[in-house]
């Protein structure tokens with residue numbers, strides 16, 4: 157008796173990144189109702205399953221989709237708009253004024269779709285997005301079939317999305333009402349308080365209360381630059397991490413993005429609260445902010461994911477580049493080539509990243525019951541030969557353009573160089589119309 161499934165992917169080496177780190181020379185993944193029904197050796201279990209559709213990878217690698225722990229997807233419209241500047245000049249003199257001209261539901265919807273195309277093409281199946289008009293971003297993720305934690309941005313003062321604090325509260329309330337939290341759902345709602353220098357403690361407390369009420373994660377840019385750490389100490393008499401601890405913001409549903417300027421004792425504080433961190437080494441390098449003490453954070457047991465940050469500060473949303481730079485950046489700064497080995501970096505881009513986003517039971521590895529979020533990577537190129545180690549290849553040699561197929565929740569959203577889940581050319585055309593306002 158064979159078991160009927162919806163989709164079978166087989167015909168190449170398979171890396172599961174599951175708890176036992178199982179690998180198969182000729183693997184097979186059987187998918188039913190969006191989830192993985194079986195994973196194994198093609199010759200051992202292949203005859204037990206039949207499917208409406210089979211993708212034969214013809215020797216190419218099957219692995220879990222990558223997890224982009226932090227981006228601002230709609231900022232694809234500001235890619236390359238302002239480069240080679242310090243964070244505060246870049247943000248306050250260039251990015252925010254441009255956003256004020258562009259921002260709205262249309263900008264966020266189409267800008268997000270452009271980023272989704274970039275990410276799906278590079279094998280990213282899940283991202284944690286943080287931006288304003290997050291309902292429009294959430295719609296873009298749902299329409300394109302990409303898994304996302306869509307976090308609504310929060311900042312003090314009037315913004316294109318609200319006139320005052322009361323209106324802001326209403327925006328957050330209706331966002332959660334429109335996109336309720338459901339386990340295993342394609343889009344999970346969250347809040348993103350921009351940073352301790354653009355949001356006061358009371359704003360953090362309000363956001364935290366709303367997140368707790370809705371079972372949602374609270375993201376923030378944390379201790380990103382030396383200037384920020386100095387400014388917060390001047391304003392509040394303490395560092396960003398200690399300020400958020402004092403105000404009752406840290407918890408196991410808190411995700412600190414960047415965490416570059418954190419002291420060893422503050423790493424302990426984050427670990428004690430069970431907080432997660434997302435490391436964005438390319439963005440931190442490009443804005444000249446420094447390197448986060450990730451080895452110490454991992455040593456303290458913190459779930460550290462890897463993120464590209466937004467397309468205006470990276471400017472790529474390609475985790476293969478991010479993994480490469482993460483490994484090399486830590487070696488460069490510490491002058492220790494054993495630092496941040498390829499295996500550790502892969503964990504951050506896969507299951508540690510999923511854990512940081514509260515998605516450890518959904519994404520980041522291939523095992524029965526998990527969502528079928530996976531990719532097929534071309535191994536035929538000259539940069540894949542010889543292939544002594546998959547870890548080495550994936551971190552130091554592979555690139556997003558090697559991805560042939562991307563599957564999210566069992567749906568083939570990208571295959572043979574074509575986005576299948578939405579009109580990519582149409583989205584690019586709409587986006588280029590919108591930037592004419594600049």
Ligand SMILES: [Zn+2]
Pocket residue numbers: 226227228377413465466
């Ligand atoms: Zn960011």
